[in-house]
Amino acid sequence: MKNRLKVLRAERDWTQAQLADALEVSRQTVNAVETGKFDPSLPLAFKVSRLFELSIEEIFQDNKSI
Amino acid sequence: MNKLITEPGNWTDRLKKNTIRLGYWTAAWVITLAIAAFGPKFIWDYARLPSLLALLVNLVAGVCWILANKQNLRDLDDLQQKIQLEATALSLSVGVVAGLGYELLEDIHLIGFQPEISHLVILMSLAYGMGVFTGNRRYK
Numbered sequence: 582m583k584n585r586l587k588v589l590r591a592e593r594d595w596t597q598a599q600l601a602d603a604l605e606v607s608r609q610t611v612n613a614v615e616t617g618k619f620d621p622s623l624p625l626a627f628k629v630s631r632l633f634e635l636s637i638e639e640i641f642q643d644n645k646s647i
Numbered sequence: 648m649n650k651l652i653t654e655p656g657n658w659t660d661r662l663k664k665n666t667i668r669l670g671y672w673t674a675a676w677v678i679t680l681a682i683a684a685f686g687p688k689f690i691w692d693y694a695r696l697p698s699l700l701a702l703l704v705n706l707v708a709g710v711c712w713i714l715a716n717k718q719n720l721r722d723l724d725d726l727q728q729k730i731q732l733e734a735t736a737l738s739l740s741v742g743v744v745a746g747l748g749y750e751l752l753e754d755i756h757l758i759g760f761q762p763e764i765s766h767l768v769i770l771m772s773l774a775y776g777m778g779v780f781t782g783n784r785r786y787k
Binding site for chain 1: 658725727786
């Protein structure tokens with residue numbers, strides 16, 4: 582799964598640590614999601630979506646077509 | 648630039664508290680286990696009542712340790728839970744496979760001593776530690 586987390590974070594000039602605090606996760610988790618090593622759970626994806634005020638699809642894209 | 652308003656430390660404080668609580672209950676369980684194991688021989692000369700009480704206290708400490716561990720796992724984030732799950736699965740699998748194999752060694756007379764449960768606990772702890780280490784490295 583691809584995501585625009587790093588770009589969106591950079592646009593807002595937030596650090597990984599700040600984003601991690603806001604999402605109540607570790608910085609390691611933010612980094613793993615940004616680099617595509619780890620796909621977040623649905624509750625975490627919704628949290629990200631609320632924080633950036635964007636829909637989940639605008640942040641996360643599935644790179645498989647069923 | 649949008650200012651990100653967060654409450655730093657809220658989540659990390661909770662994790663810290665959980666870890667400290669888990670540490671206390673781990674210590675309590677180990678100490679009460681040692682008392683239940685060595686007390687009969689060195690303190691109360693195998694009297695039944697103190698032995699039973701020591702065992703009960705150890706079981707209560709064990710249950711509290713399990714609950715503290717459960718709370719700690721529940722408050723971890725997605726990735727940390729995944730790392731813990733994989734490490735626990737590795738530890739459990741190694742425990743079952745090695746434990747039964749170890750027991751069989753004695754049954755078919757390939758070793759001349761009684762298998763000790765402590766050897767299995769050490770092996771499972773090592774497997775768990777290895778699982779946590781490799782998980783953290785993978786998602787670094």
